[in-house]
Each structure stands twice: as structure tokens, then as C-alpha cells.
Amino acid sequence: MKKVAESPASPARGAGPARWQDQLRAAYRSLDALRALWPGLRPTPAMREAERRFPLAVTPYYASLVRRPDASDPIFAQCVPAAGELLAAPWASRDPLAEVPFSPLPRLVRRYPDRAVLLACDACACRCRHCFRKRVSARGGPAVSDAELAEVARFLRANPSIDDVLVSGGDPLLLPDARVAAILAALRSVPSVRVVRFATRLPATLPMRFTRALVRLLRPARGGPAVFASVHFNHPRELTPLATEACARLVDAGIPVQSQTVLLRGVNDDPDTMEALCRGLYHRRVRPYYLFQTDLAEGIEHLRTPLATGLAIMERLRARLSGPAIPNFCLDPPGEGGKIELSPDYVVERRPGATLLRNGGGGRFLYPDPVPCPAPPDGV
Numbered sequence: 001m002k003k004v005a006e007s008p009a010s011p012a013r014g015a016g017p018a019r020w021q022d023q024l025r026a027a028y029r030s031l032d033a034l035r036a037l038w039p040g041l042r043p044t045p046a047m048r049e050a051e052r053r054f055p056l057a058v059t060p061y062y063a064s065l066v067r068r069p070d071a072s073d074p075i076f077a078q079c080v081p082a083a084g085e086l087l088a089a090p091w092a093s094r095d096p097l098a099e100v101p102f103s104p105l106p107r108l109v110r111r112y113p114d115r116a117v118l119l120a121c122d123a124c125a126c127r128c129r130h131c132f133r134k135r136v137s138a139r140g141g142p143a144v145s146d147a148e149l150a151e152v153a154r155f156l157r158a159n160p161s162i163d164d165v166l167v168s169g170g171d172p173l174l175l176p177d178a179r180v181a182a183i184l185a186a187l188r189s190v191p192s193v194r195v196v197r198f199a200t201r202l203p204a205t206l207p208m209r210f211t212r213a214l215v216r217l218l219r220p221a222r223g224g225p226a227v228f229a230s231v232h233f234n235h236p237r238e239l240t241p242l243a244t245e246a247c248a249r250l251v252d253a254g255i256p257v258q259s260q261t262v263l264l265r266g267v268n269d270d271p272d273t274m275e276a277l278c279r280g281l282y283h284r285r286v287r288p289y290y291l292f293q294t295d296l297a298e299g300i301e302h303l304r305t306p307l308a309t310g311l312a313i314m315e316r317l318r319a320r321l322s323g324p325a326i327p328n329f330c331l332d333p334p335g336e337g338g339k340i341e342l343s344p345d346y347v348v349e350r351r352p353g354a355t356l357l358r359n360g361g362g363g364r365f366l367y368p369d370p371v372p373c374p375a376p377p378d379g380v
């Protein structure tokens with residue numbers, strides 16, 4: 001029998017170690033460390049101040065995707081501190097989605113009757129410069145304990161209307177396999193939990209994490225809750241052979257994979273890039289699920305786009321892509337509002353008896369209301 005490598009494939013030359021634990025050990029954790037990789041990098045005092053406020057971490061693998069080590073590179077812009085992080089916008093918040101006041105337990109956020117978010121750990125493989133939960137990654141606290149998991153299970157049993165638990169953090173799949181197994185076991189012990197969604201950026205930043213052992217552990221058991229992966233790709237260049245293999249292993253194991261992309265200025269805020277990303281995800285059986293407007297969180301104002309940018313991109317995606325390749329464009333308003341979906345407005349004018357519509361190609365169509373007719377008889 002052919003011997004199967006434990007990691008998906010060997011990383012490309014220069015991408016660092018093949019084992020995920022070694023990638024984490026070799027991660028770059030300062031601008032000075034990155035200068036060893038990119039001798040041309042010249043950190044400015046503002047970049048150093050941004051690094052002090054929002055610490056940096058980059059895996060060798062993710063750093064190897066950078067082609068030009070400056071802010072015009074879409075990978076560099078997502079992982080290297082920038083002067084723009086010091087911009088003080090009046091609306092910038094540490095907790096833009098008001099998660100803290102909506103936490104019935106320290107580890108649990110509940111905004112909807114039927115869904116809850118479990119914050120399993122604080123750590124991530126890469127610290128995304130656009131993270132809206134910097135308050136969590138900066139905390140650097142311990143992973144969820146067995147006692148906390150028991151408390152979460154107790155809460156879920158007492159609130160059976162919650163049928164869907166999103167496991168997030170930090171990145172929950174950065175935890176050792178045994179901890180991931182403990183989280184799953186706790187959630188599977190609650191009969192009313194029918195879906196478990198793991199939110200993870202690791203297919204983009206540390207794809208060698210998706211070992212056969214991890215995927216076997218995540219695989220849904222017959223009769224047990226469905227398991228989904230909510231991954232996070234922002235640029236087509238992140239769709240490497242290793243990332244492709246990580247996603248394929250998940251889908252092959254019966255774990256639907258969907259991507260939550262963040263719209264970022266200078267990274268993916270043009271229609272060509274977004275179309276290529278969504279198309280690339282779709283070809284890999286990854287469903288583009290959300291395109292998120294950047295949140296009003298501290299330290300990310302320089303990456304935010306006007307709403308018009310996202311709406312123009314959505315119009316282009318609708319005109320060019322297959323339906324399942326088109327994400328939902330959403331924003332989280334400040335505070336407790338929950339997600340709001342936005343879409344281009346195709347209604348030009350409402351007239352008596354008809355609506356004037358346009359399509360993405362500039363055509364106009366008058367669509368009539370039904371001809372007045374008697375109500376249908378009973379029973380039809």
C-alpha cells in the first residue's frame with residue numbers, strides 16, 4: 001500500500017516546516033524577526049507602535065505567500081503591522097459586536113434564540129491585522145477547560161432552542177487534537193445540539209494542521225450533530241495546493257466548508273480579485289458564504305471600504321458567477337443589531353401597477369403587478 005503522508009503535502013520551498021507544530025514554533029512574532037526573512041523591510045516608528053499595540057504573529061507558510069514585502073501586497077497587508085492601525089476613528093470599539101454583554105457564560109455569546117458562539121481559545125496561528133476580536137487575541141488566556149465545557153453543556157441542555165453552536169476563538173483548531181475532541185464530546189452530549197460549526201482561518205494560514213487524525217476526529221458521527229467548517233479566505237493567492245488539500249479532506253469527510261471573507265481595502269476590494277476568489281473557492285467545493293463589511297473595531301479603520309465598494313462588487317459577482325459561488329454581503333452594525341444583509345438595488349422605480357427594474361447589464365424592464373382578479377375560492 002502506498003504510504004500516506006500525515007501532512008497534506010510538502011509545503012513549497014521556503015514555506016517552512018511540514019509539521020504544523022513546527023510551523024507554530026517557527027512563527028515570526030516581531031517586525032525584527034520578519035526583517036531576517038525580508039531584508040528590505042524597513043519598519044517605521046508608526047509600524048513599531050502598531051506592533052506594540054496589536055502584537056504580530058505570522059506562520060512561515062503564510063509569510064511565504066508574500067511576493068513583495070510591502071503594504072501593496074495583499075498577503076503582507078493582512079499580517080504585517082501598518083501605520084494605519086493607529087488611526088483613531090470615533091466609532092472604533094474593542095467589542096464592536098457587543099459580544100461581552102451578550103455572554104450568558106464567559107465563553108459563550110448568544111445573540112439569537114437558536115445559535116450560540118463558543119469562544120474556545122484566544123490564540124491564532126496568524127494575527128490578522130483586520131481581526132474584529134483583537135480584545136480576545138490580545139488577552140492570551142488559556143483554552144476552554146473541562147469544567148467550563150461541563151458548564152457550557154449544562155447551559156445548552158437548559159436552553160434546548162439552541163440547535164447550532166459555532167466554535168470560535170481565537171482559532172479552535174489550533175488546540176491539540178485532545179482538546180478539540182473534548183469540545184466535540186461536550187457538544188455531542190447535548191441532544192438538542194444538531195449542528196456544530198468550527199470557525200477557522202487555518203486552511204489559509206496553517207493548512208498542514210488538517211492532518212488525517214484531526215479530520216477523522218471532526219468527522220460527523222451518524223445520528224450525531226452535523227459538523228461544518230467556516231473557513232476564512234480573503235485572496236485567491238491563499239488558495240494554494242496545501243489549502244486546497246485541507247479543504248478537500250474536510251469535504252471528503254462529510255464536513256461542508258464555507259468561507260467567510262472580509263472585504264479589505266487594498267487586499268480584495270476590486271471586482272476581479274473577488275470574482276477570482278469566489279470562483280476558486282467554488283471550484284474547490286468551498287461555498288462562499290459571507291462577504292463581511294469590515295467591522296467598526298479598533299485598529300482596522302485603514303482597511304475599511306465604503307459600502308458602495310461592496311455593493312458594486314456584489315453586482316459584478318451576480319452578473320458573472322454561478323449562484324452557489326455568490327456570497328451574502330453582510331455588515332454587523334455597532335452594538336447588538338446582529339447581521340444585516342445588503343444587496344444592490346435593482347428596483348429603479350415603483351409605479352402604480354408596475355415596478356421599473358434594471359439588471360446588472362444596464363437593461364431596464366417594466367414588471368407589471370397581477371391583473372386584478374377575484375380572490376381564489378376556498379380550498380384552492
Ligand SMILES: *Cc1c(COP(=O)(O)O)cnc(C)c1O
Nearest residue numbers: 109110111112115116117166339
Ligand atoms: C454571526 C453570528 C452567528 C451566526 O450567524 P449565521 O448567520 O447563522 O452564520 C451567531 N451568533 C453570533 C453572536 C454571531 O455574531
